[in-house]
Amino acid sequence: MKKQSKTMTKAVVVGTLVLTCSLLFMASGCSTRSDEAAAIKVGESLKKMQYEIQVADIGTTVEDRIKKQEEFKPFLTEQGYVAFATNRQSAIASGYAMKNKLNMKVKHIEFENMNQDNMEKDTFSFRYSIDLELSPSELTSSKGTSVVTRTGHMSVVKQDDEWKVLKDLDNGFIADE
Template sequence: MKKHSTTMTKAVVVGSLILTCSLLFMASGCSTRSDEAAAIKIGESLKKMQYEIQVADIGTTVEDRIKKQEEFKPFLTEQGYIVFTANRQSEIATGYALNNNLNIKVKQIEFENMKQDNMEKDTFSFRYSIDLELSPSELTSSKGTSVVTHTGHMSVVKQDNEWKILKDLDNGFIADE
């Protein structure tokens, strides 16, 4: 009877091990999906901050522009912030809106995970597409609205347990349309 009990114990241990491994494998898959969703969310937040513009709310002083530029810091790595500001990404859309008396609103953002084999852990590479609605501000008599599509590429990394944007490469701007 003792031999039967030992065999049964081994079967329970092996079964438990298989169940545990299966659960861990499934949990890691769920974790990857939730990490991807969190990385996309930070990308969407940055792009909305960059492109949701009301002409009446644009500050005109250098201090206003510096303050606005600093609002992007929480979304970017230190290196990402340096490049973002050096390329004036926080100012280009605002300048376009101001010069043309157009409000800009994000209609839709889509991210596509590039899933490259050589990607490091806790890193995502996305292509994105943004539909921007351009509408006349209250400072103009123009009535028509239009929608333009803007595309780009973004790299998002986990840094100190938070998702941050390392790189945001816009493919042109609405002024180029």
């Protein structure tokens, strides 16, 4: 009777261990998907802020541009913000909109996870594609709208329990386009 009790106890311990490991494995998978979704969300927010532009709302003074540039800070790491500002990523899109008197709106954005096994923990690398709707502003008599697609690559990292963009290599608008 004692031998059967020991065998049963071992079976319960092994079963509990297997169940615990399975639950931990499932939780880590869910956590990874949840982290990926949060990283994508910050990337989408950055791109929408960058590319959703109403010509009438574009400021014309240096102070207006500085204020607009500051709005990107919450989505970027310090290093990411310096690169974003240096590359004039927000200014190029609004400059294009103003020059061509076009409003911009993000119609669709898609992120593709490019993570590899050797990536650091709490880091995602994405390729992305954005469909932008360009429509005439009230400053022009043009009527038609068009959709253009832009692509890029983005690295998003977890910093102080928040996801932030470290690097955004945007193949977006070129000033003379």
